[in-house]
Amino acid sequence: MDTYDAWKNFENIEDKDTTAILGQCWRVFDAIDDYVTILDLDKRIISANHSLLEGFQVELSRIANCKCYEALWDRDENCAICPVEKVLHDLKTHTIEVENRRMGKTFVISASPIFDDNNDIVGMVHVTKDITDRKKSENALIQVRAQLEARVAERTRELTILNERLYAEIAERKKAETGLIRRSAELDLKSKTLEEANIALRVILRAREDDKNELEDKVLANMKKLVLPYLEQLSMSHLDESQRACVSALQANLEDLVSPFSQRLSSPLLNLTPREIQVANLIKEGRGNKEIARFFNIALRTVEFHRENIRKKIGLVNKKVNLRSQLLLF
Template structure:
C-alpha cells in the first residue's frame, strides 16, 4: 500500500510539473490571488485526469516541446519502445528513437506550424535495437497569443501490417511473374504448334497432290491400255475366232481372250457393278463408244452391221436412263466413277 501511494504521489508531482511546463512561462513573475490559485489547481487536476486516461491507451502518446524534447511519455510508449518515463523526460525523441522521416524534419515542422497537424509514417528503433514502423499523427498546441507551445504526438505500431502488406505484395509479384512466365511458355508452345500445324498442312497438301497425280496417272494408264487392247487387239481376236481353228488353236485363243478380258476388266467392272444388267456385247459396245469410236468403226471392229451397233446403243441408253434425254452417251460413260 505504501509503495502504491508513493507511485501515485510521483505521478501527481510529474503531472504538476508537466502543467507548469505548459503554462509556467506565461505566469512566471506574476502574483496570483486566491481565486487564480484555485483556477490553476482545478486545471492541474483536470490535466492529471487527462494524463491518466492517456496511460490507458495502447497507442504511444508523447508530448514534446518545440525542440522535440519529451515532456510526457505514456505507458504505451514505455511498453513499445522499452524506456521508462523517468529515463526519457527531457530527451530529444528523434535522437532517442533514431527516427527516419519520409522527408526532412524542417519540412514537417513547417507543415505543422501552418496546418496545425501532420500525419505520416516514421521508421524508429526500440531500446533492444528492433526496428518499428509507426503511423504518426502530430497536433500543435498554441497559447492564447497563437504561439506554438508543444506537440502532441500519437504513434500507432504498423510494423506487422506493413510486413503483411509487403509479404502480400511480394507474393502477388511472384504470382504475376509465374503467370507471365507460364504465359510466355504457352505462347512459345502455341507458336511451335502453329509451325508444326502449318508444316503438316503443307505436307498434307503435297501428299494430296501427289496422290491425285498418282491416281490420275493410274487412270490414264488404265484408259490407254484398255483403249489399245480394245481397238488394236480384241477386233482381231474376234476375226480369228471366225476362222477355222483346230482344237489346240481354239484353246489358245480362248486363253488369250480370257487374259485380255482380265486386263480390261477395270472399266468393264464399272459398267457391270452399277446393276445396269448390260450384256457382254453391250459392254463391248459401251467400251468402244467411250474410246470415241463411231458406229461405223464399231461395226467394222465387231464384224457386225451398223444397225446392230445402233440397236446396242439404244439398249445401253435405256439401261443408263438416257433414252429420253439429250445427254451424249460417250460423255456420260466418261463420267462414270
C-alpha cells in the first residue's frame, strides 16, 4: 500500500476532485529522497513516504498507528534527543544530527509542526536526511589536513635536528680557531663539512616547501573538482531552510579550509567556477554543446557562455586552438 492509498484510507475522502489533488500531493511526497513521516500528537505514524519504507524495508500497513520509535528503531521509549518532543513543547521546528551505529550511517533529523486553520497543532512532519557521504567527505578532508600537519611537523623536527648539529659544529669551530690555530688543515676540512651541511639544509628546506605546495595543490584541485560542484548542485535542489543552511555552512567551511593557500596556485583550471569545471570535464570527454545542455538541463546558450569563459580563463581568446585538445593538457 503506497502513501497515497494509505492517506485515503485514513481520511475516507469521497470527493473525486479532492482525491485527485491529494493524490498528486502524495505522489510528490513519495518522490522525496529523504525519509519523511507524518506523526500525530501521540507520535504515532500517520503516513510515510516511499524512501522511508524502502530504506527500512517495511510496509506502511505494519508501521501505521505505531509509535515512530517502536516501528523504526525497535525501542520501548522515546529517544532522549528526539526533536519531536521539542516541537510539542514550543511548536517550532527543531533539527539534530545523529550517528546510527547500528546502521553505520549519519542522519540529520528535523521535526516541524503542522497547524490547522485555527493555528492549532494537529501533527508533525518528521524528516530524516542521510548525510553519511557528506560526513565521509568531511572526515576525509580532516584526515588530509592531519596528514599535512604531520608532514610539516616531521619536517620541522628534521630542521631542528639539523640546526642543532649546525650550531654545535659552529661552536666547535670557534673553539678550534681560538686554541688550535696551527690545525688549519683540520679547520679547512671542518669548513668544507659545514658547507656541505648548509647545502643539505637548503635542499631539505626546498624539498619541504615543494612537498607542501604539491599537497596543497592537490587538496584545492580535488576540492574544486570533486566537492564544490556537487555542493552547488545540492544547494539548488529542493531543500528546506535548515538543510540549505547546513549546505551553506559546509561550503563556507570548505572555502575557509583551503583559503590560506588557494591564491598561490597557478593552474589555469583552478580559476574556473564549479559549473565551469563540470562543463570542462564533459568537453574533455568529447561531449557536444547540446549533449552538455541536456545533461545539466540548461539552455544551449548557457553552455556556449561557459565555453567562452573557459577559453578566456585558460588564455585561448582569439586563438584558433581546439578547446578540448587544450583541456586534455591539464
